[in-house]
Amino acid sequence: MEDFLFAFLNWDIVTQAWPILWRGFAYTLALSAMTVPLGLAGGVALALLATSGPWWVRLLAAGWTDFFRAIPPLVLLVFLYAGLPFAGIDVGAWGAVALGFLLNTGSYYGEVLRAGIESVPRGQMEAARSTGLTRGQALAHVVLPQAVRNVLPDLVSNTLEVVKLTSIASVVALPELLFQARQAQNATYNATPIVAAAIAYFLLLWPLVRLVSRLENRAMAGR
């Protein structure tokens, strides 16, 4: 027991590693603040293409979505970061993360939002168009708000996964929470920083987990 506490829940180590962990946490927040909006923007674009483009655009959007959902995000990120330079394209660590999440996360959000858009009855678009709204206005004010509401639990749930997934940025040496925790672990020869990082993730994400449950319950009750 003594050994366990020493290796995993060592208060001295926590105080020692605190500043570096805190910086990592800030990076994780910054990465999330970048990747979630990027993914959402990509997702909205994909979902719109997949539901309202001409047939070949729909097909292309569907193929794109499938492709980037099948590629492991870690492989994608390493390719963008370490592979592209061989073609003379160096997007850097931030660029690789941004692009990787746009492609991967965008496809997941896109799939969720596509289902949302398809859950809105066709008559909604028709009613809006019959009053003179353009397709874009009808989508923005009538279809998308209902689509988002219909798939809100899935959207939040996906966001949860995106925040967790930012830890792969450690592979391209972005000093986010996991990266910093490993640094601290190596410096202190102690696993406590990793445990501390896990607790930090938990505290960050637990409210979102609760939110998903509540939304799911509400959706069940509304049915």
Place this chain on the structure above:
Amino acid sequence: MTSTAPIIDARGVWKRFGGLAVLKGVDLSVAERELVFVIGPSGSGKSTFLRCLNRLEEPDDGSIQVDGIELLSPKTDINAARRRIGMVFQSFNLYPHMTARQNVMLALRKVLGQNKDQAATVAARALDRVGLAERMDHYPAQLSGGQQQRVAIARAIALEPRVMLFDEPTSALDPELVGGVLNVMRELRQDGMTMVVVSHEMAFAKAAADRVVFMADGQKLEEGPPAQIFEAPQHERTRAFIRQIDRH
């Protein structure tokens, strides 16, 4: 009534879905302030034709003029044209995430460019006209079917259209709610609105329609004053159809 050009003039309208010809050269011309009833068996193309009149459905051939606008011309701004053509659907199609008033306000703001206060005032007036002044801030789910359909009518008339198209406006309603919607339609007619109504409300047609059009198999089989179509139809198809709905 002066004999001016018709406000709706549809000629030779064809529509195919895949290989199936659903409209086979339908003509219809409607005078200002006229109320035209369209009846016919299920699948005869009534809804499709009505939806061609505001180009929710794109005809394959023919020409349609509404209020002087060539609806099918590629140069026509269809969104501008549609403000003059109100449509009411069988299933109401209210926006469920907006209150009754917000439902009416959306196009006032986005299409007519009114500011929030203007739109709120105009919407309130339109909802008052359909007898729903007290229910303005209710969401569709908090309204009865009849009330929802009246909100849908308010949403259309708030834009001050020149013509109104109704596709079976009462057939999704419980019988006791039909009257309220028909009353609103009657008042619209008294105010001089031009209306094309697809419906099987025979009593209403007899009392309010100027003309009844009978459609079968994608064609206009015959038309005339309600008394003629209901009491002395020319075609056997029409006679059989009238007999059948009279029984209900």
